[in-house]
Every structure is written in structure tokens, then in C-alpha cells.
Amino acid sequence: MKPSDTLRAVLAQAGPDPLSGLVADLPAEWRGEILGPRIDGWITRIRPGAAMTIKLGRLPSSLRTELAWMAFWQYRDGGKVSTVEINQIAEALWWAEQAGYGRPPSLTALGEREFTKLYQASFVAHQGRLPAPSGTATLQRFLYGRPGWALAARLNTGAWWEMDVWSPRCDPGIPLRAREPRRSENWRPGNLRIPWLRQSVKWHLGTALESGQMTWGTIGGRLSALMWLDRWLAGQPSPHAIAGPAAEAHRLAATFRHWLSDPANRGREAGGKVEPRAINEPIRAVADLMSFLLDNLPDVPAQVGTSPWLALTEAHPPIWRRHMKRVREPASRVREEQYVDDHTLAQITAWLPVLAAPADELVSVSVNGIETAVPGHGDPQSMRILLLQILTGRRASEICLCDFDCLSPATPAAVKAAEGDAVARFHYAQSKIDKASDSIFVDAEVVAVIDEQRRWLQQRFPDASPTHLFLQLVTNAHGTKPFYRSTYGAALRKFSEVAQITDSQGRPFRLSHTHRFRHTKLTKLAELGLPVHVLMRYAGHSNPTMSMHYVARRDEHAEQAFLATRKFKADGTAVAFSREDHDGMQLFNRADRFLPHGYCLLPPLQNCDKGNACLTCSVFVTDSSHLDTLQRQLAETEALIQRHHDQFQARHGRPMPEDNVWLVQRAAERDALVKLLATMQETPERPCQGAGSPTSGPTPITIDITRHRRTQP
Template sequence: MNGPRPPAPGRIEATDPIWRLWHELPSPWRGPIIGPEVENWDKITENDSARIRLHDLPETIAAELAWMAHWQARDGTRSSVLATNQLANIIRRAIRDRHPFPPSIRAMSWDQAAALQRWFYATRWGRLPPHGSIARLRVLFRFARLALVARCHDGHWWQLDDWHPRCDPRIPLSEREPQGNYGCSPGQIRHRWLREATKWQLGTALEAGTLRWSTVSQERIKCLTRFDRWLSTLGDPLQVLGDPADASIHAATFRRWDTDPANRLLRSNDRRFADRAVHPRQINDDLRAVAELFAFVAGNRADARRLLDTEPWSRVTEAHAAGWLRQVTRIKHTREINDAHYVDDHAMSQILAALPLLGLPRDQQMLITGDGGTPVAADGFDDPQAMRMILLQILTGRRASEIRTCRFDCLSPASAIAGEQIARFHYAQTKIDSAPDTILVDRQVTEIIAEQQRWVTGKFPDHEPRFLFVQRNGNRTGGKPYPPGTYTWMLREFSDRVQITDSHGRPIRLSHTHRFRHTRFTRLAELGLPIHVLQRYAGHATPTMTMHYIAARQQHAEQAFLATVKLKADGTRIQFSRNDHDSLHLFDRADRRLPHGWCLLPPLQTCDKGNACLTCSVFATDATHRTVLQRQLDDTTELIDRATTEFESKHGRTMPDDNIWLTHRRTEQQALTRLLDALPPEPGCTAGSGCSRPAVAGPIPLPLPISRTQP
């Protein structure tokens, strides 16, 4: 037993599939000593002085360990040399002491491996293994063993109990869906009949493209796992597939159980959500998942007989699915008018002032405002990537996944538009296939992206990065994106440290990054962007979805009301009563519309003033005519200056103040000046700034310096 000795090549197909994988390995990786002949060994291992030693092991286990070490190197992580050697030593000692162990790594679960490790430490050193040794061996049994099991499995990929696209390339992913950094375990469903049907239905839906990997792994498995837990509370779980007339009763019972937040928790670290109310939409999702499973099996009876146990699924009918669907409650899809998801200026200023702490090294400190307004020194979080990601979310309104998984070369060459340097940003649109995946961004965004590109290039100088934001650990080649769980955890810890509140004193959780999407679109809408432009910028398929993101702010409602104020020629406001229907209808009459306002003369009367509206008592205007009024004032002023200059040149004296022409022109000039002074200021303009053009949508001013020397 000095190394793996596979059977003759002609018999490989008829033997254990591990030998097929072993023959595909490069020769330096076939053992029994792996290391000296492997190119760049010091860069692909966790310890360049160690070698993997697979001598005196069963041939199958030696071949499996060799393949797992090679897979880790190709995956971009470092080969677990110390963990592999420790497991090899444990097995060699078990052979010597005749201690039982599984015949292969594939047949060895983590619990069995941990038990062998405890036996090894107890018999050799008389103590339990330290935490570091347990963690090191656990790494070997996470992804490497999953990849080994998947590659040696010749059946359907969905027949396995653990699914992970990183370990099993057979799992279908959509074009715009990134390689999943997360997996799921349908094997956790305890009732075998339910587990096998769940794997079949969800696997078929993925292959058909009716469901996406993110939906299956993050939602559907959890829904059916909760259903499995509820079944354990019943005396006879199979009664749910009994009389179809009782299906609605069972569904109602499950619905009541599912309403309790404590029953929905699937992990021990989810206990912080135990007191949160369950939204009816979440319960509906669970009910639909069960109903769709029943409908799928009932509609594919022939395949069900071949792939599943005939009992109990032979009892299920379409009536069972219909009974469960009847318990789905109807939720009114009326838009709730509020600003709960809007981050106001008070909170935004705190966020931008505290963000440098997120990128600050852990050995440095920064003063932040603590309870009661007292400055407190806080240690840095040493995560400049998270700092730049949340900045980009604030500035662009993109989803967290669209920033976190965007590609490294995400910017097109910059060009100058209206004096501004504009670039096209390609974000990772992973939710809607038909939606656009680019937006125009300004210099502020491009500088943040350029800073991140320099940081990534410095971290991985020998590799061409694939993603703009990368996983920091277990990512030797830089080919894995920043993990979603790490981003959420980092922002949650950051929120607990800095304690951001809005103008009403309500806490703002930065881990809920979707609120920045609401805020960005609300501000753009308030600047007057047309809905079709805002829909394109948001990356939505319909304008209805875009409108759900627009917050109804009371402050903006007041500003919008002031913008509709009608003024007379003398600058005083026109007061309309509820009975002024004739006056209100004048705004819809074409013959009462003027270039710079409206004529309020009653419909049956005619005007004898010509175009002298600025001296007329029934003339009205508002802020929408500001540009025309400003241009008219400039033209009138220029006309007065030109006429008085020509009069003085021709007659040798100034035009008298009582000149009838000059009197009328100055009256118009004064009226225009009063009107422009009385009109409410434009959005984005300060009082007295003389803004006369529409405000242009732009990025939020950031007082945060982006250092080029600090990562």
C-alpha cells in the first residue's frame, strides 16, 4: 500500500469512478508523495515546506485525497496539505490498531471523520483535538469532498443530498447568474419520501429554466424544509396525502404553525429574528411551494413511479394541490405611500462621515459620535471593499448583488458630455434577463471603481481578476466574488458600532442596503426625471415596479405644491376657491395660453390690450414659465438699453423718463423682476443663485476623501 494502484486501463469504466478521475490527474499529483514536482507548489499550498504523503493508505482513499488536493488548487484555494496529512496519519493509525473506518472518503461523513480525529488524539496524546485541528480538517470536508462526491456520481446531479455549483458544474446556472458562492442541502429534509420528491421537482425546474438557482437555493429549499419540520409535529405525516377533501384542513393547520416566527427559524444563529412578525407573503410562499410540489408529482405519475417510491406519492392528486392553494391569502397590491425606505439627509450625512471607519485598518482608530453625542474612538474594520461597495450603492442605486458581482472591467472608456466626464458602468444584472445592465455614471463613480481596481490588482498581481470585488480568503487566484454573507455581516457590525439614526431618531440598519436603491430613485424622481428614463436607469421591466421605489415624502409634497403657485403680474399670489371652476378651466383653453403664463379673462370676453399682458390685471403665470420670463426680462432690458443709446446718439440728450414708450417698457421690466423674485426657487438652486435652467440629476455630494495611498 505505497500509493494508489488503479486497475488496468481497459477495466476503468467498470470499476470505481475515482480511477477515472485519477487517470485525468497530472502525473505529479498522483502520489504517493505530492509536492516536489508540482509547478508553483509554494504558491498553491498553505505551507510551502510540507508535502502530501499518501503512502501506506488504502488505494481508493489515496486516490481520493490526491484528487481533492488537486481540485483545491484548481478551485483557486490553497491545497490543505496539513489537513490531508493529518487525515492520512489518522487512517494509517486506524489500520495499525485495527480501528474501523469507512472504505472511502466519499463514504465518510464529517461526523465520522471528527470521531476518528477524537479517537486519534485520545489514543496518541490522551486529550481531545484542539479547535485549530478540527477547523483545518473541517475545511477538507466542506468543498473538496463535495466536489469529489459530485464528480464520482454518474446519476442525475439532483439525486445528491448537497448541491453546490462551485463543486458540481452540472448544476444549471443562467447566463447572468454568477457562479454561486452558496449551496443548499435538500438532504436536511428528514422524511425520505418528501426529500426525494423535492430533489426531483426542483432539479427538473432548474434544468427547464422555470426556476433559478438563487430562487431554489435561497427560498424553495427553505420553504419545503419548514414543511418537513411541520410534518414532524403530526402523529402520522402521511395523512397530508390522504383524503383530498382534508387537504385544505391540513394546509390551514400548516398556515397557523407557519405564522409563529419561532417555527420558521432553520438555523441557531437566526434566533435574533424570533420576535419579528411574519409577513403574509412569506406564508403564501411556503403554501405555494407545497402545492406546486403536489401538482408536479400528480402531473408526472409515470416518472414518479420510476423515480420515487410508489407509496405514498401514488395517493397525491391535483385536488391536494388545489386544497393547499386555496389557503393562499390574497394580498392587496396597493402601494403603501410612505418614506420608510428613504434615507434622509440627516442620516446620509452620518453614514458618509462614518464610512472611512469601515475601510480603516484594525490597528487604527477613528473618532465617531457615541451615545449622547460624545466622541468615541473606534477601531477600524479593515474592509475597504465593503466601504466602496456601499458607496457605489448610494451613488448608483444598484442592488447589492449587482455591485458585489460586477466584472473587473466594468467601465467603458470615458467621454465628455456637456462638459462632464461620463462613462458607462456595466453592472451585474442578475434578476431580470430582459432588463438593461448598463447606466451612465460620472467622475465620482469612476474614481471609486478605479481605486478598487488598483486595490485588487495589488492583491493579485500574478492573476487577471474576474470580479471587481473579490473574496479575501480562500481565493488564491482572485476568481471568486465578495461573499454576500460577509457583506451583510460586515455592515451589520458596522451599524451596531456607529448607530446611525434619521431625523426622526429612528435607527438606520446599513445591512438593509436596498434602502439606498429607494433613496436614489426617489431623489431622481423629485428632480423631474421622466418615468421611462427612471425605469431605464433602475433596470426594471415595467414602470409600475419603478414607482414602488419612489417614496412619498411630505417635504417634497410641500415643495411640489409651492411650485404650482400662480402669481399675478405684480407678484402677488392668486387665491382659488373650490367654486372657481371657470377660472380653473381657463388653464385648459388653448386661446388662453401665453408663452409666459395664462390669461384669466372670462371666456365670453375679448382682449383689447394686444400683447401688453404684463400690465394686465387678469394675467397669471407660475414657475414653469421661469425660463421664458427670464429671457423676456433680458430681452426687455437689452431693448431699453439699445433704444435709449440710439435716442441719445441721435438727439444728443437722454430719453426723458416720461417717454410713453420707455414708461411701458420699464413697467414691463419691473413686472418681470417682481415675478422672478416671487417665484419659488428651483430644486437644486439656492436663494439668490439665479438658477434659470432645470436642475440636472447628479450624484450625492460626498464629503468622504478617497485616499489613493490607503487601501
């Protein structure tokens, strides 16, 4: 196989490029013809079984420096160094020059198609056959993936936004906020096919990011919207007409809107519906682009080159905005389905140990009343992030990006108000609303989760000084990259397929929809009677209207609020409701929910699969009015355990083992009773839930954060 004449032209001999910047970046051990032996920790930074050294001796200095710099970037980035791929690329480049086809002036000047032809020709010359497609793809990922993006950004002498790929990981010149939730995302404005549109979009979005008008996350959405314009214009007979006379602008805008409304053009099935917002966003993006170009019209020729934009007038942006569809806001954005009920939370609690356990470990989980052994998912970080979201109501990005030192002592006034309960101030990674607060008070449960994560990080990254509480595990040898939100979402989607969690109505519950936990937390706080300004401060919102959007209007809470108010007869006399009246109406007059030692808060339409194991059930509550019954039950349980111990010893000649099936269940009931009674003695006026957790509202759930560390029976 022979390379084409086009490849011969691309690989024409060129003079050496100035590479002083790359050379200055390279430490002494990364310079030379052979890389590897002198580099600290080299063995741990290459893949098992890969080449031990990188051999660049036969290449000219310019290409040798570029390949060495790309390998150094991988090392500095915290990933594995691609020794095999770099050696293969070096061999192909050397062969091309020896075969008389020349060499590229720079790896950044060698297109992907040209490199593929070069590598295939080199492989045929050495092996007599074409290389496997997977091998070619691996080399392409190195040259035209992140290492190649990083090299192109380092050699770029213009503005960062002139690049075809924008990657904060590869280009430190991209301006980001200190807490940017989407810093792992890469945007590709180079995919725009029309040259003058591509250049104007780069200029527009780059300027918006530098000026603070947009953030890294919002320019991604805006770029996606302008991609629709590029796709539509590419199919038009005259794309330059977009800046034509006003009458033509009306027609084009209407045509574009009609094209956006067609599901077939949006990659959707026939008969589907395109939401008005999905139609309006591209039209708004076009109008904003035109407004930007009008404001900077004198600079358009220098920045964009030959383009139709010079014909724009002040009439064009309003004409396009006029074609946006009117969107009717719903009467209320509050949806009760955003509220995670206690039935669902109880299932999540039961499944959390599976998410954290190692993949080679089986965890016992109760599925439909049947104990099932499920292999672990080996993702304790996702488990703790999920716990913190449930316990604090923070956004996923606020937990993923929070600092390692995110706890500080609470004020003396807060400690006094907590009546002895452990509290601390939790500093989360607020990034959505600049004016909002970035800290809240948290209890001992949250502190325990954070402390456990810190200990885990110190064991996993013993030589690193992490700046974030949650760290990415791949390509992160230095422990500097936070846990990406996209990684967290993917882990929860995969876990949901295994857990098959449902709500109280039997509908599937997707754990990856983590914003529902924020709705739930704020709803529970609102139902406790927190003032609006306090709820707004906890939520991290800048106005109370947004906080109220998060509060679900539940019929159950409406009944509780009704009973909590004073009622009057027609003659003006007050009607008093006792605690028993309140409990009775709350339980919908279900006699089977009144237990000898408390109450069952299971929704009336559901059946109980716990048998008589109420003491370890998350929806069991009791109070001090049942103190005598509980004390008698504890004494009888302890006597029953001792009697069976004696019988087992007499029959078998050895003590009853601790993992005996019968003993495990009785011991759990005994421990729950001990905890319940101890809690009642400490706080006699407060009701208790499950195994002795004080309740602070109608039916709160206290998540057991130590269950995944206990040995399963």
C-alpha cells in the same frame, strides 16, 4: 478505546473503486506518495507553521488518490491546502487497517459519526487520551465540508440534484445564470428527514432549476418552505396520509396551516405574529410539488421509489391552495422612511474613510460636534461598493458582480448633452429582470471610484487577470471569485455598530439596508422631473409600476412642485413667484437659515453644530447673487492668513506649520471659497453647494470620494 462493531463493518475490506476520473484530474506533480516539493507556489498555499508535505505512502491507491484530489481541489479553489488535516486523516485510516478493522471503500462512504470513532480510537492508541474537540471538528470540516462535497460531486454518476448538499463552488454541474447573485450559497436538501419526501423535493427543485422555471436563489427559498412540511409530517402519526382522499386532504391542509400559524412552531417567542406570507409560502410550495409530481406521475416510482405520491389526484393541489390565507395589499407600498435624507448622507460621507482605512490607522471623525479618532476597518472594497450604490442607485448584487471592464465610452450625443461634464456608460450586473437594460450613463465621480478600485485590485492581485471589479479576499488566490454579497452585508452590519448613524428624526440607520439608497436615487431623479419611461430605463425595470413603488412621496418635494407650477388668481391673471419667494417658502420662513453669503438647508427642527464653518458644510448652498460677498470674504481670509503668518514668523522665528490647528481651518475656508467662485464663473446660472459643487436639484449631496486618501489634520 476500541472501535465498535458497527465501525468494523463500515471499514470492511473492499475492492478498489474506479478512480480514473480523479487520476485524470491530477497533474503529474500531484500524483505520488509525497505531495508538496514539486508543486508550483506550494509554500504560499499552506498555512504558516503547517506540515510542509503530505504523506500518503502507507494508504492504498484508492484512498491516496481521493485525499490527493481533495488537496488539489483546495489548491485549485484558491484556498490554503490542509496539510496537517490530511496527514492526520491518512494516519487514522492506516491505523484502522493495521488494527484489523479494514478500510472504507471510499471516503464518501465513511459517515461522519463512524469517522469520529475511528479518529478517536487512533488518537487514543497513539497518545493515550482523547483528542481535543476542536481538533476533531477541524478534520470533520475537511472531510464533510467543501472538499468532501467536491469529492462526492466528482464521484457522483447520477444527476447533480441527487446529492444531499448542493454547492455551486464544489459542483460545476449545477446550472447557474451567468450573473447569479447567490452563487456562494449552499442548499442542503439532505436535511429533509422523510426519505420519499427528500427524494421528491430534490427531483422537483432540480428539474425546476434546469428548465429555468426557478433560479438558484429562488430554489433556496422554496427548499426552506418545504422544510416546514418535512418538520410537520415527521410529527404526524401517518405522514403517508398527505396523498389520501380529498376529504382527508382538506383536513391535513387546514391542520398544516394552523401549525404554521403558531409562533412556537416557527421558533418565535410566545405572543409573536406569523405574517400571512410566511404561512402561504409553505402551502404554495406543497401545492406546486404535488402539481409537478402529477405531471410526471409515470416517472415517480423510478425517481422517488416507494412513496404515497402515486395516490395523488388532480384535486389535491387546488385543495391545498384553497387554504392559503388572503393577503390584503396595502394601499401604497411607497414608504417615506425608505428615503435616505441629506442629514444621514452627510454622516455616511464623514464615516466612509473609517471603513476604508487600515485597521492600524486612526481616522478623525466628527461625532456630535466632537472630533474623535476611530481605528479603520480595513475594507476599502465595501466602502467603494457603498459609494457606487449611493451614486448610481444600483442593487448590491449588481455592483458586487459587475465586470472588471464595466466602463465604455458614452455616445457623442450623450457627451454633447452633458455640456462638457465627463460621462461614461456603466455596465452593471443585471440579474433580476432578464428583459431590462444593464447599463446607464454615469459621471466623473463614478468613473473615479471604479478607476480607484481597478488600481487597488492590480496592486492586491498583481499576477491575476480579474474578471470582476470586486473580488473576494479569502480562498481566492487566483482572483476568480467575485465579492460575495453576504460578505458585504456582514461588513456593513459590523460597521453600523461602530458608526451609530442616525436619520434626521434621530432614528438609528442601518448601513446594511443598502436598498434604501436605490429608493433615494430614484426618488431624486423623479423629483427632477424625469419622464416615467426614462426613470424606468435608469432603474432597470420592465414596467413603470415597479419604478413608481421606489419613489418616496415627500412633503418637501410636493411644496417644490407646487411652487414650480403657474398659479392664477380668481380673475385668471397669473401669479409670479420669484426665486427669493421659492427659497423663502422652502426654508419654512426660518430667518436664521438666511446667511450673508447663501442659505442653510438644515431641516428646521435640527440644530447646527458647525459653528461658523458653513463653507465646508454639506447643507450650505449659495448662488451668483452672493458673488460680491464671497469675493470680499476670500480677500479678507487671504489677508488674515498672511497677517497671522507674519506674526508667527516674527514671534517664533520660523514659518507657521501647515498642520497648525488655526491654519488648517482657515485654509479649508479659503479653498472652499476658491472652488465656489470658480464654479460660479463656469456656470453662473447654477446654484452651488458646500465647497463648490453644482446642484442639480433641491438639496443634492456630492460625496467626496477623495477624503479617505487625504491626510487628516
